[in-house]
Amino acid sequence: MAPGSSNSLHLSHSLDPRPTDALLVIDMQMDFLPGGSLAVADADTIIPGINELAARFDHVILTQDWHPRRHISFATTHGKQPFTDTVEAAYGTQTLWPEHAVQGSPGAELHPDLRIPHTELILRKGFREQIDSYSAFTENDGVTHTGLAGYLRERELTRLFFVGLAYDFCLGSSAIAAARLGFEAIVVHTLSRAVNLPGTVEATDAQFRRLGVRLVSADEIGGSQFTPSSGPVGEGA
Numbered sequence: 229m230a231p232g233s234s235n236s237l238h239l240s241h242s243l244d245p246r247p248t249d250a251l252l253v254i255d256m257q258m259d260f261l262p263g264g265s266l267a268v269a270d271a272d273t274i275i276p277g278i279n280e281l282a283a284r285f286d287h288v289i290l291t292q293d294w295h296p297r298r299h300i301s302f303a304t305t306h307g308k309q310p311f312t313d314t315v316e317a318a319y320g321t322q323t324l325w326p327e328h329a330v331q332g333s334p335g336a337e338l339h340p341d342l343r344i345p346h347t348e349l350i351l352r353k354g355f356r357e358q359i360d361s362y363s364a365f366t367e368n369d370g371v372t373h374t375g376l377a378g379y380l381r382e383r384e385l386t387r388l389f390f391v392g393l394a395y396d397f398c399l400g401s402s403a404i405a406a407a408r409l410g411f412e413a414i415v416v417h418t419l420s421r422a423v424n425l426p427g428t429v430e431a432t433d434a435q436f437r438r439l440g441v442r443l444v445s446a447d448e449i450g451g452s453q454f455t456p457s458s459g460p461v462g463e464g465a
């Protein structure tokens with residue numbers, strides 16, 4: 229493709245979306261966006277860029293956090309404080325959160341500004357009362373699988389790009405799990421935002437480096453159809 233391209237485009241060329249790539253859009257749900265119960269700062273600003281990037285991928289998968297009402301990850305389940313308190317689950321220490329993404333609630337809905345009609349799969353996770361699931365692949369106990377790896381392998385989708393929320397929890401855990409499972413994992417950091425509890429971004433970055441998870445900006449990803457956003461939200465360079 230594009231044989232006339234100059235050598236300087238070599239790197240961005242390697243990031244051109246391929247038929248064997250998938251874009252994973254993690255947890256772009258009302259509760260994680262401004263106004264939601266577990267809002268991630270500035271998360272609304274990445275929606276136009278996600279829509280534009282998704283249009284360049286043949287295969288797009290969305291994830292949806294999907295918790296029962298008395299979920300183990302909710303501070304209210306334990307009468308404790310969110311963000312700062314933890315509980316000891318059977319599988320280890322579980323950070324506690326405000327109630328969020330309750331099954332069937334408005335907060336659990338995908339944001340209506342997402343425009344990705346060719347989405348092929350919406351994967352729900354975290355639906356077991358006693359196990360949280362940051363990762364789209366393996367729940368927080370480390371052994372319960374969501375089935376996503378099998379789905380991707382059967383469809384021969386081998387290189388995965390990650391956008392969405394939150395960088396230091398569900399997106400990060402998903403990319404790390406993907407790399408451990410043998411997929412090539414690429415995180416589009418300009419189209420993600422972090423919860424940013426003490427040390428969580430640094431720990432995520434360190435894991436990415438250790439496992440070879442690549443960090444790129446949306447601008448580095450090829451695709452000739454792309455035109456810069458003319459919408460109300462300016463995207464950082």
Ligand SMILES: [Zn+2]
Pocket residue numbers: 293294295301328329354
């Ligand atoms: Zn959750």
